[in-house]
Structures are given as structure tokens and as C-alpha cells.
Amino acid sequence: MIIDEKNSKMWSMIGSRATFGLTMLELGKENDLMVLTADTSTSAGLDRFKKTYPEKFLDVGIAEQNLIGIAAGLSSEGIEVFTATFGPFQTMRCCEQIKVNVGYMKHKICMVGLASGVVLGTLGYTHCCIEDMSIIRSIPGITIISPADCTETVKATQAAIKHKNSIYLRLTGGMNQPVVYNKDYNFEIGKGIKLSDKGDISIIATGTMVHKSMEAAKILEGKGMSAKVINMHTIKPIDEKLIDELSKDSKLLVTVEEHSVIGGLGSAVADFKSTLNNAPPQLFIGLPNEYKKSGEYSDILDNYGLTAEKISQTIENKYKSL
């Protein structure tokens, strides 16, 4: 797939789910793989894949426990397997199947959590997913990737097929997403990317919050505060080397995620940072550990301070209190 300005723009318009489907359509050409869904082929942008490669596609119906078990069985016979359904059903309904088949037995599959975070807020918290990174992080051997935009969804999906371990690919955001990357770049699982490298505040963000953090950094810049912005696309294994480096030259670390502040990016950073001598304090920005009234995506983000303006304000307040 050609990564250029035009395609990046197109992918951002169709959103991460459809971009994942397009990427699979390409990967299906040359790879002996299987894509499994749980009555979610359309939601995963896989309708064309299903039509083009019927022998590589399987719908298990609305049965996520069976989804993971079947995926593991296929994988045990050497087949590269992707599963795709909405975040909560991909990670929690079948959590123990993931533990036993993927964690314990180490069968390699790539599990794609669609529309994770709170983009489906109008459908209620049954369809939102603010717990997935936390839950999957606790199961040994699973790499967790949360792409910053649709271009990175392409890069991460392509990388997943070559990756040795199982992957949980967490897709966030809706259609018409902002573009972080409009040309090709080096994407390496486990290596965070510095998007700007100036200042004594380090904003480490993942998923949809990467672009928001870039905007927040601009606002801070206007107020005379400089912040680095890091795209931490891989939550597990977390890039310890980078956290170490940032801790040495920052007065404040900030983590920003469209996920519960318990167990996600912030926790992963803090887990490692707590082992360092003289590390700076950390500001956790994310969704609180509560299920309140849900609603429009933008309203939820705004209510919980996950807009560029509010992120910058929260950082400014903390920074000034140091």
C-alpha cells in the first residue's frame, strides 16, 4: 500500500476500522491467512475481503469465546489468524479464552479491537471499551498496539503479520480522523516515536490522543511552555529506554489516553518509571474509573478533559504547581 498524502487523507476519512479492512485486503493477496469475525465483518471493513477471499474468511457468529478458541486451533496448525470484533467483545467476553489459548499456550493470533475507547458513546458503555489495555496487559506474551491514526493502523496491521507474538491491535476514533502521518515513516513495534523533541515537559500519548497532544503542545508553546510529544503506539512491551531518556530531561511526564487511567498507557509508563532514581512526577490524563452517562463522542472527550484545550490546561496547571 502506498503511503502518501492522498492515501493518508483517504484513510483518515474512512476511519481506522475501514482502513484495517483495506489493509487486510492487501495482505490477503500474498499471505496464507485467515480472518475471523463474530458477525462483525461490515463493522471491521471486511466486506470486500470476504467477497474476494471467501476461503480466507470465517464468521463464527456472535460467539466470541468460540472465536478465540477456533483462532487458536487454526494458529496451532501454522495459519496466520486475525480476529476482529468490537473492543469489549474482543477482549472481555472471551478474556479467559485469551488467557488460556493465547497467553498460556502461546498460539499466535492478532486480535483487533474495533472502535475501542468511547467513540461509540451514543450506544452506551456496553459498546465503549476503556478497560481493554489494562486487561490484556496482565496476560503474559501479548503485544498491545494502539495506532495514532489511520496510516499507523496500516503500518501496525502490516507489522502484526510479521510479529512473533500475539497482538492486541486497539483501534480508536471514528471517521474523519485527524492525520498524524501523511508520508511513510519507520514503524517499529515497541519503539515510541518522538513527534517533537523540545522542552522540559514530555507528553506521552497513544491512539487518538496523539494528535490531541500535538495540538495541546502547540497551545502550550503559545504560552511559553515547550513540550515534547511522543507517540507511544506500543503499550506492551513499553519502550523503557525512551521513558528512561525522557525522565532524565523532563520536569514533568504526562500520559494521555482514551482509556481508563487504571492499567493503560499511564500505568505502563508509571510501572517502569517507578524503578528509576530521581524520575519526574507524572500526570495521568485519561478516562476516570467510572461509568457515567454516556453520549456523543466529542461530548465525552470534552467532559473528561480530553480535548487539546483541556489537556493543555491540565498540563499547564500541573507544570506551574511544580
Add this chain to the structure above:
Amino acid sequence: MSEKKNHIKDIKIMTKRMRKNILDMSLSAGAESSHFGGGLSIVEITATLFGSIMNYDPKNPEWEDRDRFILSKGHGVLGYYTALHEIGLISKNDLMEFEKSNSYLLGHPVMNRKKGIEFSNGSLGMGLSVGIGVALAAKKQKKNFKIYVLIGDGECNEGSVWEAAMSAPNFGLNNITAIIDKNNLQQTGTNKEIMSVENIAKKWESFNWDVIELDGHDIEKLHETFSNKRNSSKPLAIIANTIKGKGFSFSENNNDWHHKVMSKSQYELALQELEKNDN
């Protein structure tokens, strides 16, 4: 004696050796105790499969065309490890290390293909889905091996069994056989007391499986059923009526022996009974 009868007799002798090893393992496990009853109910099934029906190469346990066996009721290991011992994959010494600190033979199977243990099991209700994945792979790769999944009747309380049961006929998987070990008991009581599976044969039938009900201790019947060439496009469910704790007077149909420490005197008594049954 016909060759077939001879063969059945060999499997029968195999079950006797397996029961002897089960006693030795249970005694050796000591305070760790073992899932005695549910291991004994499946002995004739595993002996028939490993002793006669399944294709495998003990010299090359990972042979890609081997038939696959999945012990979905993972606590039935006593009836599994002893069968793998019979085909030369697990040594007697290793059997005697069962549930000891550094043993690879734990109270539930831990995947170890070199020893013939296909998958890790223990959490109930997961084996059939994995078997379906393997069966799909076999079809996709145009392989003729078969997949046998042994499920407990209590295990059928798990909803995930039925997710899997619903899907196999939908995928036209006639290369997979589910064997339901219907011993009518589960951990803390009878099926009826805890969660009745009622007419389980009808349930599998209504999920569009071919269903055969038989006596799960009748080796001849098991052998005949497993050997029959099938022309069906459906998967096969065998409802095997069994006795939990089969083989010993104190354990048969006695749910105290679901998971229990064996005393030396019980061991001696069991040995005597095993000898007596030698006919």
C-alpha cells in the same frame, strides 16, 4: 479367536494396566490428591482411541498427519497420561512424578507435543472450539487426520461448549468427533442436583450433529463406533454412558472420589479388585 476379538482383548488388557498406573499415580500424588473418578470414567475411551483407532507415530509425536486428541475435560488426566504411557510417549518414572514440583505432568494437561499432549486444558468448555479450529485447518490444508475431543457432561454446563457445538455443523466439519463422558456426576453433586443436562443426546442432535449413544465402558462397541466409515457431512457426537470412578467398588458412582487423597489401604484393596477382575 478372531483377529478383531483379539484386538478388543488387547485393549481390555491395556485398560487394566492403565487402571494399575492410575492407582500408582494417585497413591504417589499423596496429599496433592487427584481427580480419580473422572479419570477412571474415560479409561475405555482413551484406551480404544490410543490403543487402536488413532493414527500417530510414537517415534515422531509431532507428525503433521497424526490424529489429534483434545482432553477438554482437562481434569481427566489420569485416563490420558496413562494412555500416552501405553503408546510409549510418557515413561513410568514420569507418571510417578505426577503433580510433583518439577513434573511436566500436572493435574491438568500442559501442552507438550513431544509427549503427545496436544493442548493445555483445565478451564472447562474450551477444548471443542480449539478442536474446531484444528478441524478447519485440516480441511483448508486438505489433510485427512481426525480430531477427537473428550468433553465431560458437567462441562456441558459451560455456554462456550454450545457456541462451539453450534458452529461445527455450520462449517461442515465431519472430521471432528466429540465424545461426551456422561458419568452423571460433577464436582459437588449429580448433574440433576447441580445443573441437569437433561436429554443431552437430543441437545447435540438438535445442534445438527450425528449422535450415537453407547456404553462408554464397552470396548467392542466403542471400537466399532470409532471404526465405522462415515459418509455424513456432519460432525459426530458420541454420548458415552460411563461410571465415575469405574473399576473399584469404593469409587464407582461415589462422588467423594471426584478429587481425593488415596490411602495405602484403599490402594491395596483396589489392587486386589483389579486382580479379581482379570477375566
